Structures are given as structure tokens and as C-alpha cells.
Amino acid sequence: MAERVTVTLTLNGERRTFEVPPGRRLLDLLRDDAGLTGSKEGCGAGECGACTVLLDGVPVTSCLVLAASADGHEVVTVEGLLQAGRLHPFQDSLVTRGGVQCGFCTPGIAVTGAAILARGEADPSEQARLLSGNLCRCTGYTKVIEALQDSFAKGGHAKS
Amino acid sequence: MPSRERTRAAGIASDPGPRSTDHGPLGGRHERPDARAKVAGSTRFVADLALPGMLHAALAVSPVPSARLAGLELAAARAVDGVEAVLTAADIPGKNQVGVVFPDQPLLVEDRVRMVGDRFALVAARTPEAAWEAARLVRPLLEELSAVHDPVAALRPGAPPLHEGGNLIRTFKVVRGDVTRERARADVVVEAEYQIGGQEHAYLEPQACLAIPEARERITIITSCQCPFYVQKAVARVLGLPLAAVRVEQAPTGGGFGGKEDYPSEPAACVAVLAFATGKPVRLVLPRELDMQASTKRHTVVVRHRWGADRDGQLCFAEVETVMDAGAYIGLSTVVAERANASSIGPYRVPAVRVATHVAYTNNLFGGAFRGFGAPQVTWAAEATMDKLARRLRMDPLELRRRNVLDDRRRTTSTGQRLPGPVLASECLDRAAALAGWDEFRARSQANSGPVREGMGIGLVLYGCNLHHGGQRLDRSSAVVILQPDGSVVVRVGLTEMGQGNLAAAQTIAAQALGVDPAVVQVWQPDTTTVGDSGPTVASRGAHMSGLAILDAIRRLRTRLDPVAAELLGCRADEVELAGSLASVRGSPERTVPVAQVASEMAARRIEAIATGWHRTRPRRFDPETGIGAPYEFYAIACQIARVKVDSELGLIRVEEVSAAHDVGRVIHRDAMEGQIQGGIVQGMGWAISEELKLDHGRLANPSFTDYTIPTAADAPKVRITVVESEGASGPFGAKGVGEPSLIPTAAAVRNAVCDALGVEIDRLPLTPPTVVAALGDRHPFAWLLSERRVDEHERLATVDRDG
Ligand code: FES
Ligand code: FES
Numbered sequence: 001m002a003e004r005v006t007v008t009l010t011l012n013g014e015r016r017t018f019e020v021p022p023g024r025r026l027l028d029l030l031r032d033d034a035g036l037t038g039s040k041e042g043c044g045a046g047e048c049g050a051c052t053v054l055l056d057g058v059p060v061t062s063c064l065v066l067a068a069s070a071d072g073h074e075v076v077t078v079e080g081l082l083q084a085g086r087l088h089p090f091q092d093s094l095v096t097r098g099g100v101q102c103g104f105c106t107p108g109i110a111v112t113g114a115a116i117l118a119r120g121e122a123d124p125s126e127q128a129r130l131l132s133g134n135l136c137r138c139t140g141y142t143k144v145i146e147a148l149q150d151s152f153a154k155g156g157h158a159k160s
Numbered sequence: 161m162p163s164r165e166r167t168r169a170a171g172i173a174s175d176p177g178p179r180s181t182d183h184g185p186l187g188g189r190h191e192r193p194d195a196r197a198k199v200a201g202s203t204r205f206v207a208d209l210a211l212p213g214m215l216h217a218a219l220a221v222s223p224v225p226s227a228r229l230a231g232l233e234l235a236a237a238r239a240v241d242g243v244e245a246v247l248t249a250a251d252i253p254g255k256n257q258v259g260v261v262f263p264d265q266p267l268l269v270e271d272r273v274r275m276v277g278d279r280f281a282l283v284a285a286r287t288p289e290a291a292w293e294a295a296r297l298v299r300p301l302l303e304e305l306s307a308v309h310d311p312v313a314a315l316r317p318g319a320p321p322l323h324e325g326g327n328l329i330r331t332f333k334v335v336r337g338d339v340t341r342e343r344a345r346a347d348v349v350v351e352a353e354y355q356i357g358g359q360e361h362a363y364l365e366p367q368a369c370l371a372i373p374e375a376r377e378r379i380t381i382i383t384s385c386q387c388p389f390y391v392q393k394a395v396a397r398v399l400g401l402p403l404a405a406v407r408v409e410q411a412p413t414g415g416g417f418g419g420k421e422d423y424p425s426e427p428a429a430c431v432a433v434l435a436f437a438t439g440k441p442v443r444l445v446l447p448r449e450l451d452m453q454a455s456t457k458r459h460t461v462v463v464r465h466r467w468g469a470d471r472d473g474q475l476c477f478a479e480v481e482t483v484m485d486a487g488a489y490i491g492l493s494t495v496v497a498e499r500a501n502a503s504s505i506g507p508y509r510v511p512a513v514r515v516a517t518h519v520a521y522t523n524n525l526f527g528g529a530f531r532g533f534g535a536p537q538v539t540w541a542a543e544a545t546m547d548k549l550a551r552r553l554r555m556d557p558l559e560l561r562r563r564n565v566l567d568d569r570r571r572t573t574s575t576g577q578r579l580p581g582p583v584l585a586s587e588c589l590d591r592a593a594a595l596a597g598w599d600e601f602r603a604r605s606q607a608n609s610g611p612v613r614e615g616m617g618i619g620l621v622l623y624g625c626n627l628h629h630g631g632q633r634l635d636r637s638s639a640v641v642i643l644q645p646d647g648s649v650v651v652r653v654g655l656t657e658m659g660q661g662n663l664a665a666a667q668t669i670a671a672q673a674l675g676v677d678p679a680v681v682q683v684w685q686p687d688t689t690t691v692g693d694s695g696p697t698v699a700s701r702g703a704h705m706s707g708l709a710i711l712d713a714i715r716r717l718r719t720r721l722d723p724v725a726a727e728l729l730g731c732r733a734d735e736v737e738l739a740g741s742l743a744s745v746r747g748s749p750e751r752t753v754p755v756a757q758v759a760s761e762m763a764a765r766r767i768e769a770i771a772t773g774w775h776r777t778r779p780r781r782f783d784p785e786t787g788i789g790a791p792y793e794f795y796a797i798a799c800q801i802a803r804v805k806v807d808s809e810l811g812l813i814r815v816e817e818v819s820a821a822h823d824v825g826r827v828i829h830r831d832a833m834e835g836q837i838q839g840g841i842v843q844g845m846g847w848a849i850s851e852e853l854k855l856d857h858g859r860l861a862n863p864s865f866t867d868y869t870i871p872t873a874a875d876a877p878k879v880r881i882t883v884v885e886s887e888g889a890s891g892p893f894g895a896k897g898v899g900e901p902s903l904i905p906t907a908a909a910v911r912n913a914v915c916d917a918l919g920v921e922i923d924r925l926p927l928t929p930p931t932v933v934a935a936l937g938d939r940h941p942f943a944w945l946l947s948e949r950r951v952d953e954h955e956r957l958a959t960v961d962r963d964g
Binding site: 031036037038039040041042043044045047048050077078079082087091094095096097098100101102103104105106107110125127128129131132133134135136137138139140141142143144145 | 189191192194195196197198199200201202203204205207208361362363364365366412413414415416417445447448658659660661831832834835838839840841842843864865866870871872873874875876879
């Protein structure tokens with residue numbers, strides 16, 4: 001039997017324990033072990049941001065994080081942004097402002113955007129800089145930034 | 161005669177647009193039907209699908225571009241724990257062939273390697289790690305052969321041939337007018353050679369597919385793709401099955417841009433063969449590095465120009481010779497070349513034209529479909545030449561274009577086709593110029609010195625909508641509409657959603673035609689068993705072709721719906737109107753019955769509530785030998801103006817703003833349309849300035865997002881959009897495609913803006929910092945330093961030579 005490590009973390013508000021091989025990536029734990037396929041793998045190398053999750057509130061590319069290192073920490077995925085089945089204000093703005101095209105980058109963008117809102121960053125060029133780790137090949141980013149502005153204007157930063 | 165009265169323009173930057181109106185959802189901003197699931201992370205892409213017992217596929221591929229394969233050692237691969245199959249060419253049950261147009265490409269190498277990434281063997285294992293480990297352990301016995309990496313050199317006598325018959329695949333031409341006579345008349349002549357690099361699609365979702373076999377009799381493929389019917393044919397061929405035994409379902413597709421047009425047939429054929437051999441479901445997700453190496457690219461091309469104009473700036477003649485690097489297999493290269501050839505002159509009136517477009521085999525990356533399909537490269541060249549002519553004539557580039565564009569009176573294109581409908585080239589030029597503040601900018605940009613310089617440039621395109629004459633046999637489309645007993649509606653079309661908004665467009669068109677709310681219309685992704693072969697989702701034809709098929713289906717459905725509504729309303733069937741979710745009596749809008757009630761009445765009476773629809777384009781005349789005739793059914797025009805800042809010391813370019821004027825016929829879904837334009841501009845900008853395919857003996861040297869740099873949110877320019885709507889286009893409600901016209905002019909506009917800023921000509925794309933610095937030559941602020949270094953290098957080389 002191959003070696004296993006125990007990882008206990010707070011996942012989307014729930015305490016969960018997993019037995020995983022020591023080299024397992026957080027992204028695989030989320031997708032394969034926890035069945036949360038919302039986080040996507042676009043590159044596996046920390047370059048595209050499709051796998052972004054919040055680790056203790058900070059956006060990280062989960063393809064570069066060892067599952068074991070999340071032990072004892074808090075992880076929020078795109079699925080965890082929803083509150084009682086309702087979209088997070090930024091997710092809602094992405095929908096109403098046309099910020100979603102193919103949708104593959106979208107979960108990662110939703111997570112990073114939620115963190116930008118939580119941080120209270122209102123300046124669009126600063127928001128664009130903070131989003132620059134999340135590649136999107138479809139939208140040209142305009143409507144994504146507009147969605148951030150929109151949810152900010154609606155007080156999304158206070159609610160998140 | 162079409163005239164300005166019949167056109168109207170909507171400035172989107174200022175106009176929020178209706179969310180939906182009394183006249184229905186057309187042109188509104190209602191939510192895209194796919195957005196909520198995508199934003200919540202609940203949309204299932206292929207990599208999110210798994211079945212009990214499913215195996216994972218991996219590919220053993222060639223690291224060298226040209227070799228003879230003497231044999232394969234498979235024992236080590238087969239010994240990896242968890243491996244269930246390692247297959248080679250001999251194990252393919254049907255034909256070992258995946259060429260989409262021409263049968264020159266085996267699925268698995270039999271004896272000859274022609275490109276890095278050619279497949280030797282297929283592996284299926286219980287984990288992806290085991291599968292890729294085994295693939296790495298497949299040992300090919302290779303005898304390397306000489307390779308050719310320059311498409312121009314590939315056409316010279318003595319170049320190593322990739323296939324029997326030499327490296328020239330085909331030459332396309334346009335021959336019109338007397339070039340010799342017109343050349344004698346020209347007062348200025350510009351000659352140039354443009355070196356235009358290719359582009360990687362960089363869709364965020366890598367290529368992925370899943371095969372589910374049923375005995376050895378039939379198979380389901382679920383795949384990220386643009387063209388399920390291409391995949392169906394490819395899988396049927398490698399498995400030796402009839403088409404009806406292959407069901408291809410398009411999975412939600414994380415971006416395509418042409419990169420999921422023909423290429424997905426290859427991975428699908430791989431998993432199909434593995435699934436048949438193992439009897440188990442098999443899934444393949446390409447790692448990004450292999451995806452970038454092996455999948456198709458925008459073609460690298462060389463374009464030579466000789467264009468002349470008279471003193472007044474009237475074009476006299478244009479000669480264009482293009483060489484396209486197809487890579488090792490034809491794929492779609494001839495089809496791309498056909499479009500490049502027909503698009504070489506742009507929306508200009510030129511009395512004499514000579515175009516030749518050659519397609520060459522090399523051992524480089526695999527050229528294929530990419531948003532614009534050959535038009536972006538030739539447009540880049542044409543627009544660069546127009547600016548050179550303007551500089552030679554000391555004329556405003558905008559003015560030079562105004563004097564030469566086609567218009568309602570002079571509407572014959574370079575291929576001799578009379579343009580149908582209003583010709584909006586001047587309109588687009590003027591609107592883009594007004595948005596960009598062209599005149600004001602030129603008035604104040606005279607003193608453009610200092611290290612950071614500003615410039616403005618134009619890109620203009622005439623885009624042939626739908627498929628070229630050569631692909632006409634594929635230009636048809638199918639739709640199915642089902643009215644449910646509760647009044648909701650199922651729509652299926654044969655064209656795909658890959659992010660561009662085809663679901664939203666199909667939903668809007670169906671809702672508009674049935675007079676119902678878009679929210680009650682569900683458009684499902686295509687599946688080859690539910691709709692007829694509709695050809696590929698390419699050439700900005702998705703909304704157009706599926707829309708017309710939907711309208712046809714609804715027309716047929718209404719032959720059964722209207723009589724029932726008429727009975728409920730107490731009127732004649734031909735008096736029934738549908739709008740606002742109600743059926744009403746024409747002329748008596750107070751007499752209404754909900755569409756949902758009509759639907760339940762149809763169900764109660766067991767009336768057929770399903771209808772199919774079909775659309776095919778009208779046949780056109782075209783002579784492939786001379787390139788004269790009607791290559792396309794109709795055209796769209798777009799003008800973009802870029803404003804840039806260039807750091808002349810570092811060669812760094814910042815695109816500040818792009819102003820875009822698009823002739824779209826009619827807006828179907830405003831957010832989707834704007835999203836296409838914004839996304840196309842940013843993708844075009846990336847190609848223009850930063851996306852460089854670095855090749856090392858046919859191997860991609862930068863197969864990652866760190867080294868192949870696509871634009872980020874911080875790089876995106878401000879985009880201003882104005883759309884010109886007009887009557888008369890043949891699309892659904894008069895709409896024209898916008899997916900490709902959005903990208904094509906961008907790189908040209910950026911190039912012209914950079915040259916305007918620096919006062920030099922740059923004939924090479926992308927405009928990376930070294931290219932910009934090299935183009936500045938003696939004008940570079942530190943030219944003295946660079947020239948000293950060149951002298952040093954000469955001396956050092958001379959020393960090396962002497963020392964031997
Ligand atoms: S998959 Fe993690 S950054 Fe791309
Ligand atoms: S929506 Fe397709 S990559 Fe962002």
C-alpha cells in the first residue's frame with residue numbers, strides 16, 4: 001500500500017478529512033477526492049488561474065499547492081462562493097453583465113474577483129492588475145471588469 | 161438602391177441597449193442561457209466527466225520533426241502498473257487516416273515521422289499518471305531524416321520532400337485586369353515582403369474527449385469541439401463503422417477559435433480506438449504543453465507585395481504573392497489558403513490584380529483553422545501597404561482609404577463580385593475615425609518625440625461571410641424545435657457553442673420567432689443523432705446558419721400551431737400573430753391567448769409539436785482557376801482604429817484604445833456581440849505584439865503560458881464599439897457574423913499605429929520588443945551603442961574565424 005497522508009481542512013465551510021498520497025495536488029483533492037469539479041485545470045503550472053481557490057481567504061492556484069500543505073487551513077472553491085444556493089454578488093454581475101463566454105476561466109475569475117471585492121479594491125485598473133493571473137481568452141476582459149465595478153457599486157464587497 | 165436612410169448606427173459606448181423590448185428579445189441584453197451554470201462551476205466540461213471503470217489515455221509522440229520509424233519497443237510501457245493497452249498502427253480496426261480534406265495524415269505513424277508530435281502509440285491505463293508514464297516509456301527506433309523548416313525554401317528544388325509529389329500542395333490565384341498597363345500608369349509603387357508569424361489558439365480548456373463503446377458495434381464520443389460532424393466522420397473511418405453507429409455529442413467547449421475545428425478529430429480517433437480495444441470508456445485530456453505543440457496553429461506566412469497608385473491616391477494595381485506554411489499535413493490549409501487568396505486585396509477598388517497563394521509542406525507546426533482563417537495575415541499586409549502608400553503620397557491614411565474603398569456605386573470586389581446590400585466601408589471608416597478622434601489626434605501628434613511616442617493606425621477588412629465557394633457542399637444547417645405541453649421550447653441545432661454565444665443567439669432567434677420569452681427556450685448542445693449534418697461551426701456562420709434553420713423549423717411548426725391558436729381565438733389561421741408570450745389576432749391585439757395554452761391544447765389533441773428546419777446557401781458562380789466570381793455569399797465590413805504608446809528605447813508597446821465600427825447587419829444579442837468584438841480585439845492584439853511561436857527545428861520552444869504570452873486583464877485596451885445596422889442581409893432578421901471580423905483588422909491597426917508613432921516601417925509580426933528595436937535601427941535612442949556592439953561582434957566573429 002502506497003504511503004498516505006491525512007489532510008483535514010475546512011472546505012467551503014465544512015470540516016473534511018482526506019487520505020491522499022503525499023504528492024497529491026490540492027486541485028486533485030478538490031476535483032477527484034471531494035468531487036468539486038468547479039475548479040478547472042487549464043495548464044497545471046500556475047500560469048492560467050483556472051484552478052484558483054481561496055486558501056485562508058487568499059487566491060492561490062490550487063494546481064501548485066500540495067494538498068498536504070492545506071492541512072488545518074480553510075479552502076473556498078467556486079462552489080463555496082454560493083450562499084444558500086444564491087450566486088455571490090460578483091458571480092451575479094458576471095451573468096448580468098455578459099462577463100461569461102466559454103466559461104472555462106470563469107470559476108477562477110469568480111474566485112479571484114470575490115477576493116478583490118472582499119479587499120475593497122474599487123479602482124478598475126488596480127482590479128485589472130489583481131486579475132492578471134487569471135487568463136481569459138474569450139472576453140477580452142472588458143465585461144469582467146465591468147462586472148466587478150457593477151458588483152462593487154451594488155455593495156457586493158460589503159456582503160461578501 | 162440601398163442608401164444611408166436605410167442604415168442606422170448605434171453607438172454602444174453610450175447606448176446601454178434595451179434589455180428586451182416590446183418587439184421581442186432581438187438585439188437585447190437578456191442573460192445568456194449558459195452563464196449561470198458556468199459561473200457557479202456546475203457546467204461539466206469533458207475533464208469533469210467520469211464513468212465507472214473509465215480508463216485514461218495518453219499519447220507517445222515524436223520528439224523529432226523528420227525520421228524513419230524502424231520499430232517500437234513497447235515492453236517497458238506495457239509493464240507499467242495499471243496499463244491496460246498500448247496500441248500501434250497495426251491495431252487500428254479501420255483506416256489509419258485522419259486527414260480532414262486530403263488523406264495524407266495517419267492517426268499513428270507507420271514508417272515516417274514528419275512533425276514533432278506525430279503519434280507512435282496510444283496508451284490506456286487506470287490513472288492518467290500511469291498512462292503518461294507508459295507513453296514516455298514507449299521507445300521508438302528512429303533514423304533521423306533531413307527536415308525543412310522554411311516554407312519558401314521548402315518549395316525550392318532539392319528541398320527534402322515530406323510526401324510524394326513534392327512540397328507544393330497547391331497554388332490559388334486571382335487574375336483580373338491588365339497589371340502591366342496599370343503599373344506603367346502608377347506614380348508611386350510600394351514593394352514589401354512581410355514575415356507574419358502564426359498564433360496559438362490558447363483556448364483555456366485543453367483538447368479533451370471521452371469515448372464510450374457499446375460492444376464493438378457502436379460508440380458515443382463526448383468531446384470539446386466545434387465540429388461534431390467532422391469528429392463523427394473521423395471516428396467512423398478509424399473504427400470502420402457506418403456513420404450512424406458513431407454518436408458524437410459536443411460537450412461544453414472551453415474556447416475554440418478554430419483550434420477545435422479539425423484537430424479534435426485526432427484525439428477523438430485515439431480514444432475511440434482505445435475504447436474499442438479495451439471495451440471500456442476512455443478519456444483523454446491533453447496536457448497543455450503537448451496541446452500547444454501538436455494542435456493546429458494560425459499559419460505562418462510570407463506575403464510579398466507590389467502595389468501602385470496614381471498621384472491622387474487611386475490604386476492602379478496590386479500584386480500579392482503569399483507562401484503559407486502548412487506544416488507536415490494538409491489539414492485545412494488549402495481551405496485557409498482559399499480564403500487568404502480571396503481576401504488579399506481587402507475592400508478596395510483596384511483595376512488590375514494578380515494574387516498567388518502557395519501552400520507548402522514543411523516539418524514545422526501544423527497549420528490550421530484560426531479565427532479569420534487566413535484573412536488576418538493578408539489583411540495585415542494589405543493595410544501595411546496602404547499606410548506605406550499614404551506615407552509616400554504624403555496623404556492621410558484615412559483619406560487614402562476613403563478614396564479607394566468600395567461603395568454603393570462601385571461595388572465590384574477584386575474577384576469581380578458585385579457586393580449585395582449596402583456597402584458600408586466609408587460608413588465604418590468614418591464612424592471609427594469619429595470614435596477614435598482621428599482628426600484631433602493627427603492635429604496634435606505632430607511633435608511626437610521623446611522616449612514614449614503615441615500613434616494611431618487603421619485596420620479595415622472586407623470579410624466574406626460563411627463558407628467559401630470551395631466549401632459550399634458543407635454549407636447547410638439543421639434545426640429541431642419541440643414545443644412542450646407547458647409552452648417551453650426545446651431547440652437543437654447542428655452548430656456549436658464554444659463561448660461565442662451560439663446558444664444565446666439560437667435562443668434569441670427562436671424566442672423572437674415564437675413570440676415567447678427567451679427564458680422558456682432551452683437550446684441543447686448538438687449531438688449527431690438529433691440533428692442533420694450542419695457542417696462546421698466556423699466562418700462566423702453559427703448564428704447565421706443555425707438561425708435560418710430555426711426560422712425554417714418554426715415556420716413549419718406554425719402550420720400546426722396557428723390553426724389551433726385560431727380556433728381558440730376565433731379567427732383565421734393566417735390572422736394569428738405571436739408576441740409577448742401571447743397569440744393574438746392581427747388587428748385586434750386585445751383578443752389573445754397565451755402561447756402556453758396553445759401548446760397544451762396541441763398536446764391534448766395529440767398534434768405533432770416537433771418540427772425540423774433546414775437551410776442551405778444558394779449556389780454561386782466561381783472559377784477556381786482565375787479566382788474570379790463569387791467566393792462568398794455576402795460580406796461584412798469592419799474598421800478598427802488603434803491608439804498606442806510605444807517606449808522607443810525598450811520597444812514596448814501599450815495598446816491604449818481600440819475604436820471599432822462593425823457592419824453587423826442586425827444585432828441578435830447585444831452582450832454576445834460586444835463580447836465577440838472585445839474578445840476578438842484582445843486576441844488580435846496579442847497576435848500583433850506578444851504572441852510569438854518560437855520554433856527550434858520544428859519543436860515549439862515556448863509551449864507554456866509563461867513563455868507564450870497572451871494578453872492579461874492588465875494589458876487589455878479600452879474598447880469602444882459602434883455598430884452599423886442595415887437592412888437587406890440574408891441572415892436571420894438580417895444579421896451578419898461578427899466573430900471573425902472582430903479580430904481581423906486589429907493587428908493591422910496596431911501595426912500601423914506603432915509605425916505612425918515611430919516613423920518607421922515594421923514588416924514583421926509580432927511586434928515584439930526586439931523587432932521594434934531592430935526596426936528603429938539608426939533611429940533608436942541608443943543606436944550608437946547598438947552599432948558599437950555590432951562592430952564588437954564582427955570583430956569577435958572574425959577572430960573566431962581566424963582561430964579556426
Ligand atoms: S491550472 Fe492552475 S494555474 Fe492553470
Ligand atoms: S470565458 Fe473563455 S476563457 Fe474566459
